[in-house]
Amino acid sequence: MAIKFRCESLLSRFQNPGDESCSERKLEVRFDPLLGTSARIAEGVKLPTSADAALVSFRAPDPNCPFCAERIDRVTPLIATEITLAGRIRVGDTVLFPNxxxxxRYAAVAVFTTRHWLELRDFTPALIVDNLAASLDYIRTVTKVDADARFCAYNINYLYPSGGSLPHPHSQVYVDPFPTSMMRMQHASVMAYWDANGRCFWNDLVSEETERAERMISREGSIFWMTPFAPIGFNEVRAVLCERATILDVSSVDIQELASGISRVLAWYDSIGYNSFNLALYSGELGKDGADRVNLTMLTRTAMVPFYRSDSMYMERLHWEAALDRTPEEVAADVRQYFRSSRGA
Ligand SMILES: [Zn+2]
Structure with missing residues (x-):
């Protein structure tokens, strides 16, 4: 098997303050099997969880929120008429308009609901289905009029620690002639794997993770949910759509299955005390039917509490290396249990 899960275990020793005894702390350095980037699982890493009192003012109605129903039609822009005459795209509760x-080059905001505030457990599959459907409709619409815009992604920042500037729940759509750095790195590494092995990395990854059963969480139709061997961030969960090369190949059944999984992971994040998260759904280059696969990653950010310790320090921002508290296998065991207990709920 060409997939390699390389992990180096280290011990760090220090003399305890006040006496001559010594302590040892364990540290794991793990290498991502696709990108070769590394992550650290370090004993003692701590990230603050939510404090209800910190959210009181955000839950209240905000008379200045541009995404609330009283203002959204008046203050948000319309899609340029050379793209569509519809102005905004509406699917169910979602309203999509340009950022x-x-x-x-094409950037959209898709507001999930007229509700100004959602707890993570309130992101229902139905809300997510409508939001994904509107975003895919937007991608389909803009790429019909601009053949150069071949790179796209669906993204969410939720709450200030994640980079979100407005708490009203919304997603952001990226469509551009250029891939982001991550999209470029994924594609280059997938092609290198193809050249070396003559096989699709993503399909091999799913086979290997299914066989090992350490990080696999659940299979929902053709979508596989798992934790990454070398995470980018805290409580990271990924999904791979094994039969879909680009976002435009994603079917309405896929959207329902994706939404169901996203909703359950968010409810799990809520249950362990987090409220801020990022999500990205990456696509292979449009018009190419190669070895890329649509894949999703989502992770928790520091919970919204006053004077919080950011989950992103020198290690993450400047060394591009996550330093995390728990192994992906522990995270997978918890999410797997949560998926099982919430099945059919
Ligand atoms: Zn609002």
Missing amino acids: LVPYS
Whole structure:
């Protein structure tokens, strides 16, 4: 098997303060089987969990929120008429419109609901289905008029620690002539794996993780949920759509299964005391039917508490290396249990 899960275990010793005894702390350095990037699981890492009192003012109605129902039609922009005459895309409760701060040639905001505040357990599959469907509709619409915009992704920042500037629940859609750094690295590594092995990395990863059963969480239709061997961040969960090369290949059944999984992971995050998260759904280059696969990653950020310790320190921001508290196998065991107990709920 060409997939390699390389892990180096280290011990760090120090003399305890006040006496001559020594302590040892365990440290694991893990290497991502696709990218070769590394992550550290370090004993003693701590990330603050939520404090209910910190959320009181955010749960209250905000008379200045541009995404609330009283203002959304008046203050949000319309999609340019050369793309569509519809102005905004509406699917169920979702309203999608262009981002006033575009991070890509085509950048959209998709507001989930008229409700100003959602707990993570309130992100129901139905809300997520509508939001994903509207976003895919937007991607389909803009790529029909601009053949150069071949790279796309669906993303969420939720609450300030994640980089979100407004708490009203919304996602962000990226469509651009250029891939992001992560999309570029994934594609280059998948092609290198293909050249070396003549096989699709993602399908091999799913086979290997299924066989090992250490990090695999659940299979929902053709979507496989697992924790990554070398995570990017805290409580990270990933999904691989083994039969879908690009977001435009994603079917309505896939959307329902994806939404169901996302909703359950968010409810689990809620249950362990986190409320801020990031999510990215990556696509292979549109129009290419290669070895890329649509894949999703989501992780918790520091919970929204006053004067919080950010989950992103020098290690993550400048060394591109996560330093985490728990092994992916422990995280997988918890999420797996949560998926089982919430099945059919
Ligand atoms: Zn609002």
